[in-house]
Amino acid sequence: MTTRQSPTVRRRRLGAELRKRRENAGITLEFVADRMECSQSKISRIETGHSSVTSRDVRDMLTIYGTPAEEVDVLVEIAKEARQKGWWHPYSSVLVGAYVGLEAAASSIRAYEQQVVPGLLQTAEYAEAMIRGAQPDWTDEDVMNRVRVRMARQSLLTRQDDAIRFQVVLDESVLSRPVGGDKVMRDQLRLLAEAASWQNVTISVLPFESGSHAGMDGTFAILEFAEQDDSNVVYAENATGGLFLEKNDELQKYARIFENVQRAALSPEESAELIAQLAEEPLWKSRPRGFESI
Known part of the structure; x- marks a missing residue:
């Protein structure tokens, strides 16, 4: 497998290495901050991967920790990689947090979704409708930039040499809400039915009749990385x-929650059959109170 690079993951790895060396040296955050003439919060954010760090600062920190020169050179190189811009950087104004950067380097993802189709499997029309509904104050440009990012992310599933392994459990409500209207949602369901046949994608549907289940506290994703240090x-x-x-x-x-919701869900084969059926006979068409007009 080809290992994908991500500055977000490099920053996270560098921070962990710096923290480990500081702790092994028995040195406090306060001492480092004093020597570096900066705040403790800056050192803390570097160690947690929330802030980038210059090569010079890395050298200075490692000198304080008494790190051997050959290890310093390796970590300085990681610092340089961590300061590179990811492909998503031009869209940073419409992105929240570091998820896209972590996802870009993941080897596999296990996810549970309660309300919406996961971004890696959305059509552009579904994505636009969902984003407009969730962010009514955004400009058209902001919405379309977010859609572009979402479509670009999907290459992670379709690459020939290093596509990620994606397992997702969808609550049946995801398939039952006509986001974007009838045609948009039917097209979305057809894409899900197609994706269910991809070798690297497993889709399981958690049906309404399953009742209460382990994932009721909310949506989540477990990102796993090929490199041992990540x-x-x-x-x-x-x-x-x-x-x-x-x-x-x-x-x-x-991990236990995911295993439990996956166990409670329909099999991938049953799920694919249900999704294909709902694309032709959607639940929102069978409901009263004017739903036939959608």
Whole structure:
């Protein structure tokens, strides 16, 4: 497998390496900040991967930690890679958080979706309708830039040599809400039915009759990385953009939740059959109260 590069992941790895060396040297954040003549929060953000760092700062920090010269050179090179701009950088004004950068380097993703089709499987028309509904104050330019990013992300599933492995459990409500109207949603369902046949994609539907289940607390994605030095991460989505979780107990908790919702869902074969059926006989067409006019 070809390992995809991402400055977001490089920044995260660099921060982890810097933190490990500081702790091994028995040095506090306060001491480093004092020597570097900066705030403790700056050092903390560098170590958590939330801020980029210059090659000079990396050298200075590693000198404080007594790091051997050959290791310094390796980490400085990672710092240079971490400061490069990802393909999504021109659209940073409409992106929240670091998810796209992490996704770009992931080798596999396991996700549970409650309300919407995941971005990696959306049609452009569905994406536009969804974004306009969620962000009514955005300009047309902002909306279309977000759609462009979403369409570009989908190459992760279709690349010939290093496509990611994508497993997703969709609550049946995702298939039942006509986002964008009848035609847009039918086209979206047809794309899902097609994607279900791709070797690297597994789609499972969690039916209404399953009742209460392990994923009722919300949507999430588990991102896994091929390189051993890059730890897995959970992205738990919320209205402000989402929360990244990296601790082992958090990763294990969400892995169990995914296994449980996948177990409660229809099989991939049954799910593909249901999706294809709903594309022809959608639930919103069978409801009363004027839904036939959609």
